[in-house]
C-alpha cells in the first residue's frame with residue numbers, strides 16, 4: 362500500500378540546509394494501523410506530509426496505492442489528496458459556522474455529488490462514528506471527542522484507502538481518546554483502511570498494529586519510554 366524507498370527531505374533555509382528525513386525505507390501494508398513516534402523534531406509530521414502528497418521528497422520514491430507520488434505534478438497531487446486520503450488533525454479543523462452534517466458533506470459537495478447521495482452517505486457516516494442525533498449541531502455544541510469523530514467522518518466521506526492522523530488524541534482526555542483510537546482501529550480492521558497516526562502518547566501507540574520510531578530523521582528500532590528511547 363505504502364512504500365518509501367531511500368526517502369530524504371531537505372529543507373533549504375537562509376542559514377543553510379536542514380535534513381529532516383534521511384534515506385528512509387518504509388513499507389506499510391493495506392489495512393495496517395501504524396503509529397509514528399519519536400521526539401519533537403524527529404521528522405514525524407514531515408513523513409506524514411510526504412505520504413499524504415502534501416509535500417515532495419528531496420530524493421527517493423514514494424508509492425501509495427500504486428501511484429508514484431514523487432512523480433505527480435501539483436494538480437494530480439491535489440486530486441490524489443482529495444480522493445485517496447483522509448486527513449485528521451489534533452485540533453479537528455472543523456468549520457465552526459457549519460453543522461456536523463455540512464462539515465462531513467464538504468468534500469462530497471465540492472465533488473458535485475448529487476444531494477440525495479450526499480444525504481445518504483452523511484447519514485451512514487454519522488451512524489458509523491456514533492453521532493446519531495448530532496447532525497444539526499455546530500462543532501461548538503460538541504465535546505472534543507465528538508468533534509474528532511466528526512473530523513473522522515469527514516475524512517471518510519470520499520472513501521479513502523488511507524487515513525493520516527496527526528496527534529488525533531492530543532487534545533482529548535483518556536476516555537474520548539480511547540473512543541477515537543478504537544474507531545481508527547476498527548476502520549483498519551473491518552474496512553481495511555490503512556491508518557498512519559503520529560502520536561506522542563504510548564498508550565495511543567499501543568492501539569496500533571506497529572510502531573515506526575523516528576529519531577533525527579531516521580527510522581530506529583527500540584522502545585519508547587517517556588521522552589527517551591531505551
Ligand SMILES: Nc1ncnc2c1ncn2[C@@H]1O[C@H](COP(=O)(O)OP(=O)(O)OP(=O)(O)O)[C@@H](O)[C@H]1O
Pocket residue numbers: 372373374379380381399400401402403404405406407408
Ligand atoms: N518547512 C520547513 N522548513 C524548514 N525546516 C522545517 C520545515 N518543516 C519542518 N522543518 C524541520 O524539520 C524537522 C522535523 O520537523 P517535523 O515537524 O517533521 O518534526 P516532528 O517530529 O513532527 O516534531 P513535533 O513532535 O514537535 O511535531 C524539525 O527540525 C523542523 O524544524
